Amino acid sequence: MRAGFRSLDREVALDLEVRGELPDWLSGTLVRNGPARFEAGERKFRHWFDGQAMLHRFAFAAGKVAYRNRYLDTPALRSTDDGRIGFGEFATDPCRSIFGRFFTRPRLTPNANVNVLLDDAEGDWALTETPIAVEFDPDTLATVGLSKRDHAVPGQAHAIPGQVTTAHPHVAPVTGDLVNYLLQFGRRSVYRVYRQRNHVREVLAELPTDRPGYLHSFAVTERHVVLVVFPLVVNPLSFLLRGKPFIENYRWRPELGTRFVVFSQEDGALVADHRTDAFFAFHHINAYDAEGRVVVDICSYPDAEVVDALYLDRLRGDTELPLPFPTRYEVDLTSGAIHSRRLSEEAMELPRVSYRAHNGREYRYAYGVSAHGGSRHDFFNQLVKVDVRSGRTLRWHEAGRYPGEPVFVAAPDAAREDDGVVLSVVLDGATERSCLLVLDAGSFAELARAEVPHAIPFGFHGQFTSRSYPQ
Template sequence: MRPSEHLETAATPFASSVLDGPFDGVARVEGTFPDWLRGRLVRTAPAIFEQDGWRANHWFDALGMLYSFEIETSNRVSWMQRLLDSEVSRAAQRGRAPYAMFGTPIRRSMLRQLVEPIPVSTDNANVNIVSMGSDWVAMTETNRQLSIDPETLATRGHVVYEDGLPGGMWMTAHPHFDVDRNVAVNVGTIVGARSELVVYEHTPGVRRRTVVGRVPMRRLPYVHSFGLTRSSAVLIAHPFDVSPLSLLWSNRFVEHYRWRPEQGTRLHVVDRATGASRTVEAEPMFVFHTVNTFEQGDDLIVDVLAYRDPEVVRRHMRIEGLRQGVPGLLPQLTRLRIRPGRQRADVEQLVDGGFEFPSIHYRRQSGRPHRFVWGAAIAPARGDAGGMGIVRVDVERGERQSFAGGSFTLGEPIFVPRPGGTAEDDGVLLSVGADNAAKSAKLIALDARSIEPIAEATIPVPLPLGFHGSFQRSAR
């Protein structure tokens, strides 16, 4: 497998140096990782943009790879990278792509289209990887997920659910975890004569899902994430949506969708106890990521990162946009307030300056009021320290701090709390960055309070900029 030559001319963190098989080694450590920080960070990322005549046309479609950093001691970190073994990857090695992908043309014969009107969805799980009990699951935004061995990064096979939900139901790559009840909660999209969004839950590691609630839909929104409290799930139906019938055609997935701002945004609030739902309207916006959702008195608060429109996914993340460098991921931290008895949500921007890939003290604050949010400032707003780095936002004070990545493009920060800590920001942030010019990458640990570096582990491989991952503490 060769690198992404058609992107290497641009100084972007997208071209991978992966050639074949797993690579591993010991990183060069500077500084000292905290004594209490032991464990493995596993991430998935779009990595290979072309292979044997096949080319990805969109960031979301590049063939996935997995990589991990294991913090073994305060000054020893091992690393590993391995290509995701998917059906899409194997087809690409033959120069074929007969799968429904996000922004890359489907190569299907007319006969195949007649026999199979709805194309098989991609299993290129390059969006997120989460720990589900003893299982690790690599996810994309289709009905197909992959089970992963976190120690070797080997692909074990497809995740098969044993319940009555349709096998073709798309699932988001951002499940929530209700720690108090020990259940994973997610949203599925069912396309058919009765299209609907489905909220479901299951015990982590158990592949039998229970339906919590259903919301019938005439047009289906692009659902990337959702909000969750102890009592409600909040589905964000922004006006970037699709007629289910159009999905019968073999277009690129994103080309089915239309931006209809005159329709506004609809927030579907699903009661987790009864399954009943109510709908509240809001101004038009495009949302990839929710930050947190919680009750404040009688009000329901949904904090999101909101774009004005979906151009970031329709245009900036296409190959033509990536050649210009890292796309400007600058949505605004926005609060949606749903008041009892009102049909329209209040909208408030919480802080100046955009960022993406939000992180909170999830185990403690998810579904509860939070004060701090961390994220990656991809192409930071004027006034930041410069570079592509990490931000910390104090929601209560409306203040923002920044750490510049310098020549490194730093991705999603993951908050790891200090054992025994009582403060919301008592812990470290783990982020992975790449410097393509220097052909290197690093894992950096930042103090979550000051966002100053504590330690970093550098490897001689320019890992591609990815989306999401998970950290699991070591058992020993």
């Protein structure tokens, strides 16, 4: 699987050979994002999350698949062309003296390597965990430009201050507003939950904190926004005093527990603020409102060891991989009690659901990557589908192959929640080539695969749109 953490120099545009048969209704485009350059001259990036962003597009039409890939042309990438690391990344920093740290304004990285936001009205954007989005041309994948410093997406009339955000904005299931948060570091740091409607962004709620936690994602329901604050926390002064990369300033403090903060989407009122035993997660699966409760499903790790496990020297070596499990947390909005239970004994990461129909609403099926046989001695090497009601699990696994995030695409006349296909980019470790795998979402049987002539580095997230583009 080491080819998945190797830099990719090729940028191509070509038709792929398809083995099997694609559904005749499958028409549109999958755009995926992820790191693809792990060096800057003689210097090497240290963590999987640090690699420079590359977009990969798979276009479906008339039973055929066309592929194009292209680096995001950002100042961060151009500094690597010069053999420099010009911006602080997740776990890699430029070499700066203590004088430079105090008297140089921190440069937020424009390396938008985590996710994409595809929107007809406001453009197509690559996203990361800093409030800098990168617009790209959907036809060519060429970089158009960067958003303003305090804007995670375009269209703001007023900037909202903050240095950290998520690359997982949500579409509110009832209003259609785009919802996210910004974290502003300071003597008294503040999470600001905001919504964007009619091209204007407004603060919905604020949560002051002395020790902000690292939050990669959050959840929405029909009525609420839920922040789950894990006890991987930071004293913001550490960024100046310790001289370490971003994530290495955080400390695991399990005695703090994990905090569930629930806000009303209607007026931003604080509905609940309760704690449970410590755990950590990158990704929420889904959430929904129940009778007097909020149900939050999360890919849960027992602690934050996984952050260290994803350093590149460990991934390329013989490290053990911590495994997350799909876990349900039910927050009683009256008593404050939080009850949890595993939804499956199969590990799950990079989760997806039928988003358009079930985001923020009760649902039945979740899809993700997993570890075959529960082994911690390899990378994620199988796909799983979990029935969150019964715990029943379906699997796709082939020895020596490593799938990425499974993206669900609903059939246009879908009669069931799982009526559609699942798309995943899979690396063949033996041939060091990738393919796009297409599974029937109901049965999890393979329908087709489209072969790519090179290895696609392991990426993070992607989105499917029904729009088609010229090749």
